[in-house]
Amino acid sequence: LIAVAAALAALLLIAAAYATWRVGSPPAALLGRPAAASRFYSFDLVREYPHDPDAFTQGLLYGGNDTLFESTGLYHRSSVREVELPTGKVLVHHQMDGDMFGEGLTLLGDRLFQVTWLKNDGFIYDRHNFTKRKSFTHKMRDGWGLATDGKVLFGSDGSSKLYQMDPKSFKVMKMVTVKYQDNEVPNINELEYIDGEVWANVWQTDCIARVSPEDGQVLSWIFLHELRRNLLNSGYTNIDVLNGIAWDEGNHRLFVTGKLWPKLYEIKLRPVV
Ligand code: DDQ
Numbered sequence: 027l028i029a030v031a032a033a034l035a036a037l038l039l040i041a042a043a044y045a046t047w048r049v050g051s052p053p054a055a056l057l058g059r060p061a062a063a064s065r066f067y068s069f070d071l072v073r074e075y076p077h078d079p080d081a082f083t084q085g086l087l088y089g090g091n092d093t094l095f096e097s098t099g100l101y102h103r104s105s106v107r108e109v110e111l112p113t114g115k116v117l118v119h120h121q122m123d124g125d126m127f128g129e130g131l132t133l134l135g136d137r138l139f140q141v142t143w144l145k146n147d148g149f150i151y152d153r154h155n156f157t158k159r160k161s162f163t164h165k166m167r168d169g170w171g172l173a174t175d176g177k178v179l180f181g182s183d184g185s186s187k188l189y190q191m192d193p194k195s196f197k198v199m200k201m202v203t204v205k206y207q208d209n210e211v212p213n214i215n216e217l218e219y220i221d222g223e224v225w226a227n228v229w230q231t232d233c234i235a236r237v238s239p240e241d242g243q244v245l246s247w248i249f250l251h252e253l254r255r256n257l258l259n260s261g262y263t264n265i266d267v268l269n270g271i272a273w274d275e276g277n278h279r280l281f282v283t284g285k286l287w288p289k290l291y292e293i294k295l296r297p298v299v
């Protein structure tokens with residue numbers, strides 16, 4: 027009897043291992059790196075904060091001490107701000123020239139880098155004094171998103187390209203094509219560097235792609251449509267797309283918002299598959 031039970035148990039184990047292998051085996055592109063815990067995520071809401079409903083959010087990042095840096099777009103309304111996280115209050119506001127359409131923003135050392143829409147011009151601001159600023163030009167097709175790992179600038183230009191630029195010369199050091207399996211993912215927008223990955227808003231979707239900066243592969247997807255739908259259901263009909271990812275590395279807090287959204291959310295990822 028014991029022998030039969032043992033044989034059965036062994037068979038079950040083999041079957042389970044086979045099933046896991048069949049279902050869980052990663053596509054070829056993912057082989058050779060540690061398997062991601064999950065390839066699809068939903069979220070749990072941790073907290074919501076007020077967010078300026080007039081902010082056409084283009085760049086978002088955590089600045090320490092419960093503050094965020096944010097850049098906003100639209101002609102005559104573009105800005106760079108420092109925002110108090112708990113209240114959404116704008117602490118520092120730099121109004122950009124009317125012909126500038128603000129885009130992605132990132133912080134490297136004490137300097138904020140910002141790109142602009144339909145131009146190759148960008149600005150570098152002192153994080154403590156926004157009036158101290160200089161300009162730069164980059165070689166991306168356009169300026170959409172920016173992020174940094176503390177060494178290079180990651181940039182997006184609305185195509186499927188993810189650039190790595192030298193923050194001094196703006197030379198393109200590396201460029202990968204963002205792909206999910208074999209499909210290019212266009213409209214790569216706001217960026218955030220998190221734990222070796224570049225997280226990207228995909229413009230006009232409620233999804234964030236977690237991208238490997240090594241080869242551009244989308245490692246996993248985060249689905250956030252519920253956030254926008256809840257705002258619409260609450261009567262906020264003027265809102266635009268999900269955009270803006272900020273990571274508080276020290277406290278492992280993840281913040282997201284959208285263009286003209288009255289709220290900013292702290293969320294935790296929940297695997298769905
Ligand atoms: N981008 O942020 C996705 C790069 C561009 C958003 C453009 C939104 C259009 C606003 C209307 C512009 C008026 C000329």
Ligand code: CA
Nearest residue numbers: 086217218271
């Ligand atoms: Ca960001």
